Amino acid sequence: MLKMPSIQTNEFSKKAFSYTKHNVIQKKVVKKLIENIKSNPKRILDLGCGSGAVYEQIFWQIEEFTGIDSATNMCLLHTTNSKIKLINEDFETYEFNQADIIISSSAIQWAKNLDALFQKISKKTDKIAFSIFCDGTFKTIYEVANLKTFLPNKDELIKLLNRYFEFDYEIVNYKLDFEDNLSKFRYIKNSGVSTGVRKLNFKDTKKLISSYPHKYLEFEVMFIWGKTKN
Ligand SMILES: C[S@@+](CC[C@H](N)C(=O)[O-])C[C@H]1O[C@@H](n2cnc3c(N)ncnc32)[C@H](O)[C@@H]1O
Numbered sequence: 001m002l003k004m005p006s007i008q009t010n011e012f013s014k015k016a017f018s019y020t021k022h023n024v025i026q027k028k029v030v031k032k033l034i035e036n037i038k039s040n041p042k043r044i045l046d047l048g049c050g051s052g053a054v055y056e057q058i059f060w061q062i063e064e065f066t067g068i069d070s071a072t073n074m075c076l077l078h079t080t081n082s083k084i085k086l087i088n089e090d091f092e093t094y095e096f097n098q099a100d101i102i103i104s105s106s107a108i109q110w111a112k113n114l115d116a117l118f119q120k121i122s123k124k125t126d127k128i129a130f131s132i133f134c135d136g137t138f139k140t141i142y143e144v145a146n147l148k149t150f151l152p153n154k155d156e157l158i159k160l161l162n163r164y165f166e167f168d169y170e171i172v173n174y175k176l177d178f179e180d181n182l183s184k185f186r187y188i189k190n191s192g193v194s195t196g197v198r199k200l201n202f203k204d205t206k207k208l209i210s211s212y213p214h215k216y217l218e219f220e221v222m223f224i225w226g227k228t229k230n
Contacts, residue, residue: 023053025174025219030057030105032172033131036225041100041127047091048107051077055084068094092117101127106221109133109151114160122164122228129225132157136173136220138188145200145208154222167226175216181209184217 034057042063046054049067051074058065065083069075070090078086087094091104092111102125109132111117121128135151142149154171161167178184185205200208 025176025221026106027053028174029131029172029221029223030054033103033105033129033223034058036223037101037103037129039101039127043098043100045096045099045102045125047102047104047121049078049086050074050107052079054103054105055079066096066099068096096124099125101125101129103129105131106133114152114157115163118160118164126228128165128167128227130223132222132224134171134220134222136218139218139220140214141188141208141212141217144211144213145204147199154220157222161224161226164229165224165226166229167224169225170223172221172223174219174221176219177216181212184212185209187217 030053034054040060042061044054044058044062044065046065046067049055049069050071052067055065055067056079062083064085066085066087067075067078068087068089068091069078070088072088075086075088078084080086087096091107092113102121108114108117108130133151134154134157135149136154137151138149141147158169161169176187178187
């Protein structure tokens with residue numbers, strides 16, 4: 001049964017096909033996240049699996065891979081085989097099964113209740129690997145447009161994660177160069193990463209595009225590898 005998607009995941013469903021061509025940063029992020037998992041877990045749960053970027057990076061033998069994503073069109077793009085189970089649901093409300101590791105790349109930042117999500121994850125696994133976009137992402141856009149970001153702050157994330165996990169983390173700042181400002185805003189639109197820029201009217205959007213001062217877009221990503229606290 002398909003559920004009514006939320007605004008955010010509906011955006012992903014609409015953008016599913018262009019997302020696979022505009023996710024330059026997410027691809028770098030998922031590669032780094034997976035290559036630093038050292039334990040070769042056999043039963044994997046991927047929250048916000050999208051079109052399958054996590055599965056594609058797994059380099060060790062596994063028994064079972066479960067991907068959860070509320071955007072139907074993203075699930076439709078995911079690789080399928082006898083080891084893969086795809087669940088078209090919201091990972092915040094869906095009661096998922098136990099796994100050897102819970103991985104989530106570029107998806108957790110949109111959770112409505114991060115504390116509840118981390119608590120649920122801690123009950124379902126011993127190991128975690130997350131990449132989370134933080135509030136340094138599109139920082140200059142938010143400043144120029146005088147908008148407030150919805151993305152989590154890294155210090156607050158660390159505090160929350162500390163309640164349930166022991167972990168190592170790394171913050172990486174990426175810059176993605178563009179030829180002109182219009183291409184930057186097209187990239188944002190097609191990558192499915194909402195900025196809230198749509199709240200602006202036509203005149204203010206035009207002003208923002210013409211006054212954006214950098215050749216690049218900014219991304220701030222926190223990587224977390226850890227285990228559940230006893
Ligand atoms: C930026 S994409 C990342 C996809 C993939 N993990 C990757 O690294 O390319 C984020 C994905 O998370 C999904 N997502 C976001 N919030 C979700 C939720 N609460 N429940 C299920 N899926 C969610 C979106 O539908 C989207 O496919």
